[in-house]
Amino acid sequence: MTRNRPNRPVYLDNQATTRCDPRVLAAMLPYFSEEYGNPASAEHAMGHTAEKAVETARAHIAALLGADPREIVLTSGATESNNIAIKGAARFAKSMGEARRRIVTVATEHKCVLESVADLAQEGFDPVFLPVRTDGLLDSDALREALTEPTLLVSVMAVNNETGVIQDIPGLAAIAKESGALFHTDLAQATGKIPLDLTAWKVDLASVSGHKLYGPKGVGALFVRRRPRVRLTPLFSGGGQERGLRSGTLATPLIVGLGEACRLAAAEMAEEAIRIADLRATLLNRLRAAIPAVAINGSMDARIAGNLNLTFPDTTAADLMQRSPDLCVSTGSACSSAELEPSYVLRALGLTDEAASRTLRLGIGRFTSPADIEYAAAALVAAHAGAPAEA
Numbered sequence: 001m002t003r004n005r006p007n008r009p010v011y012l013d014n015q016a017t018t019r020c021d022p023r024v025l026a027a028m029l030p031y032f033s034e035e036y037g038n039p040a041s042a043e044h045a046m047g048h049t050a051e052k053a054v055e056t057a058r059a060h061i062a063a064l065l066g067a068d069p070r071e072i073v074l075t076s077g078a079t080e081s082n083n084i085a086i087k088g089a090a091r092f093a094k095s096m097g098e099a100r101r102r103i104v105t106v107a108t109e110h111k112c113v114l115e116s117v118a119d120l121a122q123e124g125f126d127p128v129f130l131p132v133r134t135d136g137l138l139d140s141d142a143l144r145e146a147l148t149e150p151t152l153l154v155s156v157m158a159v160n161n162e163t164g165v166i167q168d169i170p171g172l173a174a175i176a177k178e179s180g181a182l183f184h185t186d187l188a189q190a191t192g193k194i195p196l197d198l199t200a201w202k203v204d205l206a207s208v209s210g211h212k213l214y215g216p217k218g219v220g221a222l223f224v225r226r227r228p229r230v231r232l233t234p235l236f237s238g239g240g241q242e243r244g245l246r247s248g249t250l251a252t253p254l255i256v257g258l259g260e261a262c263r264l265a266a267a268e269m270a271e272e273a274i275r276i277a278d279l280r281a282t283l284l285n286r287l288r289a290a291i292p293a294v295a296i297n298g299s300m301d302a303r304i305a306g307n308l309n310l311t312f313p314d315t316t317a318a319d320l321m322q323r324s325p326d327l328c329v330s331t332g333s334a335c336s337s338a339e340l341e342p343s344y345v346l347r348a349l350g351l352t353d354e355a356a357s358r359t360l361r362l363g364i365g366r367f368t369s370p371a372d373i374e375y376a377a378a379a380l381v382a383a384h385a386g387a388p389a390e391a
Contacts, residue, residue: 010372010379011328014306014365015161015189020257021214021366027260028216031253039250040241050252057259061221064262065187065206066197070226073242074255077220078188079112080235081207082155084222084245085184086116088232089153089205090125095233100152100181104128106138107348109157110186117155125152134350136165136298143172147179154181158190162345162361163298164307166194170201177202182230188212188220192265193273193304198223204230210254214366215261219254222246272366277305279364279373284308286377291384297349297359306364311351315384317360323383327376330361 011019031053039054041047055069062069075081090103105117107129117127130142138156147154154176158169169185176183184205190196192213198206206223210216224230224245238247287294293313312320317331331343342356351359362376382388 009326009328010375012362012376013328013330014363017211018214018365019367020216024215024257024260028253028257031256039252053256057255060259060263064266066199067223071223073222073224073245075220075222075246076218078207078209081220081222082112082186083116084235085205089182090120091233092231093152100150102126102149102151103153104146104151105155106130108132108160108345110161113155132348136163136349143175151181155184157186159304161189163309164304165298166302173202210258213261213265216254216257219258273305276364283373283377290381308362311355311359316357320383323388324379327379
């Protein structure tokens with residue numbers, strides 16, 4: 001029977017993080033207890049068991065990305081992967097006497113990309129931050145114009161973490177390759193949500209985060225193309241694990257979890273996207289029926305199934321959330337949620353600060369039920385009318 005009220009807070013913040021799938025947890029548990037060997041301990045059976053589990057996970061990650069397992073470097077998450085990719089590529093090129101210093105990215109990128117690119121200015125590189133159109137998409141002509149000057153690296157995220165807008169990564173990567181630039185993409189919000197084929201797309205570097213696709217927090221991956229080979233300078237020194245690009249003892253349980261999350265996504269992604277899109281349509285229709293002036297930010301055609309970024313008339317996002325304490329939504333990027341400044345992503349789309357203050361991000365996911373959607377719609381409509389949501 002459909003429940004009329006939540007048994008726990010209704011979670012619609014799946015762009016911030018996702019629940020670890022119980023099947024992922026089950027796959028991980030033995031590697032915390034019985035199978036606790038170090039995968040680098042090649043001298044004994046328990047080390048071999050851990051190593052085999054890591055390599056199986058690496059193969060699942062590669063399969064979901066359309067890559068070779070040898071191109072997967074295991075990391076702590078997309079923030080580390082983005083830093084290794086951007087700073088590593090720039091520093092290696094500079095060490096080899098490469099004259100190109102321009103690094104091109106987009107104004108709506110995740111903070112870790114924007115800050116990585118900005119940091120390189122202190123090392124003599126030339127950061128360029130391209131604008132987006134009002135629909136959140138990068139204009140390919142704007143990229144071509146930026147690449148008329150010799151460029152070392154282009155970094156464009158596949159799916160925006162606030163608006164859910166999907167960039168044309170194959171097309172943009174092709175433009176970058178025509179100019180001789182490396183191409184990096186942040187796949188944190190795309191992996192497990194949309195089909196990926198990094199080999200065919202001619203992407204050089206790509207970043208993955210486990211906790212965005214129903215895997216554990218604290219683990220991720222970096223795709224590093226082998227042919228033609230992409231060379232990086234590692235961020236820190238150590239025992240030389242992961243081809244010397246990411247030293248440190250591998251977190252076997254977390255890696256197993258990431259691998260299982262990727263395996264499940266490969267098997268279930270297409271069907272799951274249809275179900276989630278239906279839930280999103282129901283939520284949007286309920287809200288539009290009661291609040292006709294609610295506005296969608298970013299392209300609806302080029303958007304992952306689970307995202308809605310909505311500006312409400314008259315009422316601030318803070319008031320809506322205060323009146324809906326059993327509804328977990330956000331005003332934007334989780335890593336910027338402590339800031340009082342309006343979302344820089346929404347500003348880049350042309351929203352005023354006042355409009356941005358009336359905007360919520362709603363993220364629907366694998367564990368969202370129809371009852372959750374009905375509750376969320378009723379709660380937001382009541383909150384917009386000035387009444388607290390029913391407990």
